[in-house]
Amino acid sequence: MPLRPQRPCRAQGCRSLHRNANGYCDGHADLAAEQAKAWATRKGSGRGGRPWRRIRERILKRDQYLCRCDDCTGLGRIREAHEVDHILALAHGGTDDDDNLRAINRDCHKAKTQRESKSIKK
Ligand SMILES: [Zn+2]
Ligand SMILES: [Zn+2]
Incomplete structure (x- = not known):
């Protein structure tokens, strides 16, 4: 190398x-x-100082480390989740509550964030 x-x-x-x-x-x-x-x-700004890492662990465990994004659930696709996603983005008024959080695959997250940043357009 x-x-x-x-x-x-x-x-x-x-x-x-x-x-x-x-x-x-x-x-x-x-x-x-x-x-x-x-x-x-x-x-992590706007997360009110809550221990994000612990939230993340909890959500990943709750969702059994499987991606729960719209694409995956819609297609019945099984992908490993590495991250936690805000179902309704913080920028759109979403919260850190468990029911606004879900486990997500890194690539799915990237795609979703890209879509979101396009829709936010300043
Ligand atoms: Zn130095
Ligand atoms: Zn996904």
């Missing part, structure tokens, strides 16, 4: 080169972790 090219660390003023996927050199791994956390909370 070819090595990835070395890239400069994303930390300000740091000139170390690294091959880490997170964009930071080994010395700045803590910064990378912070960055990831910041992204996670930004993504």
Whole structure:
């Protein structure tokens, strides 16, 4: 397997080169972790600080780790679920309640999000 090219660390003023996927050199791994956390909370904005990871686990378990998206349920297709989807998107006024959540396959989720972002169009 070819090595990835070395890239400069994303930390300000740091000139170390690294091959880490997170964009930071080994010395700045803590910064990378912070960055990831910041992204996670930004993504989770509007979720009122509820422990999303635990909700996610619960919903996945409830739905037996099978995708429950409209496409799959409509077609009777069985796909593994990796994520949890808001049936009514938060952007459309959906909530974090269990009955607005369902397990979804990553690809199905992507397709659905794409459809949604088109329909939201600003
Ligand atoms: Zn660094
Ligand atoms: Zn699906």
